[in-house]
Amino acid sequence: MAVAEETQEKAEIVQQADGPPAQKPWIPTVIAQDLHIVYRVYGGAKGKGSATAALNRIVRRKPGGGVREVHAVKGVSFTAYRGQAIGLIGSNGSGKSTLLRAIAGLLPAESGHVYTNGQPSLLGVNAAMMNDLTGERNVVLGGLAMGLSREEVAERYQSIVDFSGINEKGDFITLPMRTYSSGMAARLRFSIAAAKNHDVLMIDEALATGDKKFQRRSEKRVRQLREEAGTVFLVSHNNKSIRDTCERTLWLEKGELVHDGPTEEVLKEYEKFTGK
Numbered sequence: 001m002a003v004a005e006e007t008q009e010k011a012e013i014v015q016q017a018d019g020p021p022a023q024k025p026w027i028p029t030v031i032a033q034d035l036h037i038v039y040r041v042y043g044g045a046k047g048k049g050s051a052t053a054a055l056n057r058i059v060r061r062k063p064g065g066g067v068r069e070v071h072a073v074k075g076v077s078f079t080a081y082r083g084q085a086i087g088l089i090g091s092n093g094s095g096k097s098t099l100l101r102a103i104a105g106l107l108p109a110e111s112g113h114v115y116t117n118g119q120p121s122l123l124g125v126n127a128a129m130m131n132d133l134t135g136e137r138n139v140v141l142g143g144l145a146m147g148l149s150r151e152e153v154a155e156r157y158q159s160i161v162d163f164s165g166i167n168e169k170g171d172f173i174t175l176p177m178r179t180y181s182s183g184m185a186a187r188l189r190f191s192i193a194a195a196k197n198h199d200v201l202m203i204d205e206a207l208a209t210g211d212k213k214f215q216r217r218s219e220k221r222v223r224q225l226r227e228e229a230g231t232v233f234l235v236s237h238n239n240k241s242i243r244d245t246c247e248r249t250l251w252l253e254k255g256e257l258v259h260d261g262p263t264e265e266v267l268k269e270y271e272k273f274t275g276k
């Protein structure tokens with residue numbers, strides 16, 4: 001649901017106590033309002049989720065094995081503003097990726113709302129790339145898929161390859177993606193996504209997979225993307241990445257937003273919680 005004008009109008013109204021200071025013309029880019037996301041796993045009840053059990057039910061024309069619900073995001077509300085980099089932290093399974101997928105419009109809300117200004121782009125470790133195609137072809141296809149023209153892709157091609165560092169140890173860009181290590185593939189995905197300015201860019205763990213040098217380069221690019229007036233969300237289990245990149249952090253636990261505030265403040269609480 002893109003309601004650009006509406007969110008822009010709300011800019012003045014949404015200056016709550018935990019929101020941004022009043023001096024800048026703060027423009028909200030993402031508003032989540034009491035958002036609930038529920039997954040439904042069909043045939044998941046009483047261990048009847050296997051393919052054999054499903055085939056058995058079809059052959060015997062018996063009703064399905066029931067539906068199990070996973071309430072992954074519970075009543076999350078926040079407003080993100082243009083120019084902010086926001087970290088998303090929390091234990092495994094706390095709902096971080098689910099929240100990003102919902103913001104990207106890939107999952108429907110059970111109840112509540114998500115309003116976005118512009119089209120959010122989700123860059124996840126599982127983002128689709130064609131494994132049998134070369135890195136080179138993936139750069140072109142990825143660029144076109146993001147809405148760049150052929151000329152723009154051609155113009156940016158070399159800087160994308162250079163940024164990814166894929167060719168630092170030989171001519172890997174002309175090899176199929178399936179021959180890349182997971183770190184190399186993640187670097188290429190990030191480099192393609194970072195070649196364009198996004199209204200809202202959401203990065204799911206991509207930075208953690210690169211080596212130290214690439215991490216520094218990508219953190220710098222995230223800062224630039226923010227300055228170019230976008231909003232960046234970063235999911236990471238690497239607290240240092242969050243500290244170096246984000247000034248605001250949301251902490252999710254069991255689907256609930258337990259803390260939303262300045263990164264240092266939230267991380268202090270989180271590190272107490274995790275014992276680190």
Ligand SMILES: Nc1ncnc2c1ncn2[C@@H]1O[C@H](COP(=O)(O)OP(=O)(O)OP(=O)(O)O)[C@@H](O)[C@H]1O
Pocket residue numbers: 039040041070071072090091092093094095096097098099
């Ligand atoms: N496709 C799905 N179908 C059913 N349940 C799912 C699905 N994807 C995630 N879940 C469940 O939703 C909850 C939140 O998962 P999610 O992947 O959003 O967590 P996360 O915080 O990103 O975890 P991690 O840090 O391990 O990546 C978990 O309980 C998970 O089992």
